[in-house]
Amino acid sequence: MNLTEITTTNDQASGSAFPDTPAANRVSAAVAASPWTSDSKRVKEIQSVHRTWQSLLTVIAKAPDRAVAAESFVKQLSLELPDHTIRLGWAIERLGSTPTTGWKLDRLFDSRLGWLGKDNSVYQSLAVGFAKVHEEASPEGMTDRGLASVRRESANWLFELRENAQASNRALVWIRPPQSDEETLSSFEKNLPEDVLQTTAAVFFSRPVSGRWEQFSRRVRRWWSRRASIGIGTLLLLAISCIPTAYSIDARATVTAMNSRRVAAPIDATLLTVHKRPGDLVVIGEPLFELDGRPLRIELEALTAEIEEASKDEDISLANGEIAKAQLAGLRRQSLSRRRDLIVDRMDKLIVTSPIDGIVIQGDWQHSLGTPMEIGQTLLEIAPSDSVEVELEIPEVEIGYVDADADVKLWFPAVGDLDFRTNVQTVYPSATIRNDENVFIAKTPMPSGEATRGGNASGESVTPLRVGMQGEATVVGPMRPWIWKWVRLPIRRLGWVIGW
Template identity: 25%
Template structure:
């Protein structure tokens, strides 16, 4: 308990306790004091070893003193009181001089439970056997605390009942504080709701200032006059924005100039200022002033409730107005402010994260712009034999036998497949019979010396022999053989025995085994940068761990479409010893067409597409 409360609770001296006054000291001339001290006119200076002034009583001490006064007025004095809770602000102990109370108090408050709301114990005190009583009270925060009361004798059952009844006033006072705080919070939320319902930042600021001023006036005593203005800080300088009950203000007026001066001081010093009738509160954002609230009081000293209202309203309303004001800026203004903020963070002390990020970005840009790398064109490729020949079907027929499959190595003249010959042999027998009949007619006509018949029979013989020669030629080609030594690249007919084939249908593709070439499909957007003689490297799908060098031999004008991309055929030769390959193998090749920085390499495709689109849209 603080000294002021102890003094209020100490027993007051009576007339009998006052020592008699020295009559000699009050009558006749006063003798001069002896010793080194002399009496001086005017206010007496406090002695050097005087104790420091007592601290002002806490809210809890004031409430307990008021309750004890009410209890004493009812004829029931309370010699001492204490309060215990988990909150240090709501804790008041017995005076240290009351050793008996201090010793009994911890054990007594432990006995207070929901089943035993009141605990009593008698202790030896200055007035005899005193009654120490403990019970529960609810704090404004909603938590519970225990109050201890020391009552001098006499004691009876009615004493406890009257004390409990008087505690109702104390509980009601504590609850009233909670209710007041709830009303305060509800009014703040209502104010923010009105501010948020506006359509623009200035209208919201005007609504906030008007309602904050009206609320502060309602908390002040009668005759209190308040004017309120809000300054927004731009580049460290406050500028008048809105004022309470004022749609606009003359910037050159003395009142605005005077309020601007204290607003500037508050923004520079970044602390609350009070100078005469003026009061300024800087509103900070990340340690920098974003606005200044300036008020003028013409009714005397500033009332504490009104200042508390303005502080609470500013703390909640200003962030909303600031974000609203920032969001209402134009895009160029956003960019300029963001750039200035970033530059300020890089230039001023601190902000190590920003400085490290800026250094990393600078190094990355330097690498992107100054580090030359090979400029390559990437294309899909396929391995082809240097010489290729096709084996086609000589006539319409059916596959009778297939002896090889793709991937098999064959020798020149080796049988690849056989076609069905039965229909051809029937035709062969037919034309042989027709030829024999025509030859018999020719012999008979010659024996009869019938010249016209000889000519007609001779024509029939020649026609039959021609038909027979054609059939025999087809029979000779019914067996498909390899035209050269090499590798079967395509033509899997093993699973199609008996299947039909048409004249000229590709049956097999044979690639020479003594040389291969690389055929790349370069997209049309990159073909202009590819030239004969350029070097490159490739990796095959089946051998992704090995890279092989090649040299561009020919850029053809043959266009083709692969995977939906139009491109051109580019042939290349091995720049070194060719690896062990097979025709038809696929992979990816990269042709080195020059040098460029990384940014150009990574953005070329996007920039080319953008240029083409802009050109097509522009015209």
């Protein structure tokens, strides 16, 4: 891309007025008419500067706004003058400003430090010099080039760019060469055509200033102090934290069987046969397991023989007229008969049956055959197959916020994305110790058919919960400020300490 293409492209993009003759043609004409055209070395220097400025105009023309254009211009020029310090600053037209007074530096970009703020010492020093440029009527060393001018100020070279002849907006480029090398910059300035600087000014000021919103935000940032921002932020945080929300109480949840029945050994006996294992469905009256009745049968046979002997003794005594002996034999027979009835009753309990219809959830004695059982020892647990319930462990400090019929949301890792919603049915009046914590137990009914996937109330049928699953529960309490959950206990402890 040559200089003519850059200028034409930028004219179409921004609609700004450029010089009548394209800069590239005028530079070429200036080079052709130059007295140094025959000097090949000088021509090469001019062509080198020409190519350098083409790249600068390219990055300016591609920039979306003036800030990006300034940053790109300084960085690109730093590549051509690597050991030089380059800064670019500009001011926009303000109310009451004139071409010679009222100018204030608006933005400043440094090739080494980046964008400088107003509290920076370099910014403050250059701002003073920026305001004095137009106050000097004909400063020594100033070369006027229409929309652009070049001057030497102390150790700096200043390139001034104006938006128009009235200088409604203008920018300054400060270039400070190394202490031992001013020849490069001097040669660079001498070989720089006037039309190139004018084109640079036109292209730079054709870039739009930041949008209204950014200007407004910049003014707000100037006005806004750190103390004010912290104060407003604190007030906003307090306002948000005081928004009333439903107080949530976290609790541990465990799935238990609703109306489950435990089946225990009815007598002291040895386990003989097991008919059911966990997971098997049972109906009322169906055999679950059998106990060994051989010792009872042996004892029953012995008692039967003794009863017959006592009956004979009673009959013989009555025949001999021995009334007293007959009465003693009768009492002995009655006692033995009572013992026989007890043994018969125990033998009727050798086959243990299911008390309800349901499913066996605990008790696998398949590998414990022949083990002596004690009366009352739990062997199996049977739960109804149509429903389960959830046991909640409510922390002691939160029990005051749990009401009957409060909404509960349950989540169990074992069932993934399933949501369970229910209500508190009952809360035990006394606390108990669970996992070294003092908690209150609450019961919530949870029919397995009410579980829905992803909380969808349409009721997609899912796999029932399994007894023993553990998860997390959230009990919905009364309305309280959002921050109340975190500050309630510290405030209460602090009040206790200070006696409030």
